[in-house]
Amino acid sequence: MNFKKIDSQIAKLIERERERQETTLEMIPSENHTSAAVREALGSVLTDKYAEGYPGKRYYAGLEFYDKIETLCQERAKKLFGVPYVNVQPYSGSPANQAVYFALLEPGDTVMGMSLPHGGHLTHGWKVSFSGKYYNSIQYGVDKETNLLNYNEIEKLAKEVKPKLIWVGATAYPRFFNWEKFGEIADLIGAYLAADIAHIAGLIIAGVHPSPVPYVHIITTTTHKTLRGPRGGMIMVTEKGLSKDPELPKKIDKTVFPGLQGGPHENNIAAIAVCLKEASSPAFKKYGKQIIKNSKALASEILKYGFNLITGGTDNHLILIDLRNKGISGKEAQIILEKSGITINKNTIPFDPNPPFNPSGIRLGTPAITTRGMKEKEMKKIAFWINEVFSNPKSYLKVRKEVKKLCKKFPLP
Ligand SMILES: *Cc1c(COP(=O)(O)O)cnc(C)c1O
Secondary structure (H helix, E strand, O other), X not given: OOHHHHOHHHHHHHHHHHHHHHHOEEOOOOOOOOOHHXXXXXXXXXXXXXXXXXXXXXXOOOOHHHXXXXXXXXXXXXXXXXXXXXXXXXXXXXXXXXXXXXXXXXXXXXXXXXXXXXXXOHHHOOOOOHXXXXXXXXXXXXXXXXXXXXXXXXXXXXXXXXXXXXXXXXXXXXXXXXXXXXHHHXXXXXXXXEEEOOOOHHHHHOOOOOOOOOOOOEEEEEOOOOOOOOOOEEEEEOHHHHHHOOOHHHHHHHHHHHHHOOOOOHHHHHHHHHHHHHHOOHHHHHHHHHHHHHHHHHHHHXXXXXXXXXXXXOOOOEEEEEOHHHOOOHHHHHHHHHHHOEEOEEEOOOOOOOOOOOXXXXXXXXXXXXXXXXXXXXXXXXHHHHHHHHXXXXXXXXXXXXXXXXXXXXXXX
């Protein structure tokens, strides 16, 4: 095979992207670097065939090995997360969440989720998403004083609006979730409780974030964030979910296919199976522990330079910085850091007085740089560079050089 001969333009662009990744620090908390094994499964002949249906009940012929692969993926996910049911076909996190709505609710039903500007996800009822448009979405947020979830307020709201479904999960919340408390609230009003662990799935597997399994009915996740697999999604049902509604697995299977999707992307499913195998190794537990050590080290270094961290620190893989005392906007910060070789993203902070396209904060995380093998010592350097380019934007070229030098010592997987 000679990819470069067949399509030199795309081959060249991929090569350049590889180089960009090699020479910069990926610090967007939702991102990671996959293993060569995951990428090999993803780029295999499994992309060639249709496999509508589920293992043993397909609509197409020639699927002997596809069935074995999807079954293996399911078995690995069930074992790793400790759940009796999983669907591994959703194309990504948002379609997985959409399937949960379609399986459980009718349009107009009441649903509760964390609002996007406070750290929730679009699909948890935000107004521009299907979830806010076609359902009666009631949003909860964080406390104005502490920026933490206020469980008493959430309970009060839930009792008042009686949602049929409650979502817990976030894209920019630096603290643990109290799953047990959410479980109590949902049980009190008879609601379904869904944990969206897209960001933290890998941390849960590594045992460094509490698991929602005993307390929620349904779990959705992406497979490409801390779990470190290919882009994809999964929906799980817990024992608690089965005892509330034994029909849940059937409802979800039927909704994913034929309700929402056609043929599953089996190359993706094979790559998810590989990532689940990797995630069940002792090395992955160590990886998860190091993600947390790194983000705590980074947070404490950044604090030393007088930055304001939302909630004062972090329990997980991400840090949210309020830049208002530093005279730089989230957008400006993102641009100058990108020029320095540090990729982060601008982010709203709770109760942000500024608009979402130029918010007051930035969000940064350690999953990808921890995959490269970086530790506390490197976090110290990174915090220094971040402070340096914010204090003196002209220093970005110097920092860019130093970032490149550091990256050389920590090759991509
Ligand atoms: C990333 C994320 C999703 C959506 O995943 P996509 O793959 O981008 O559709 C859903 N929920 C949460 C909490 C997320 O962080």
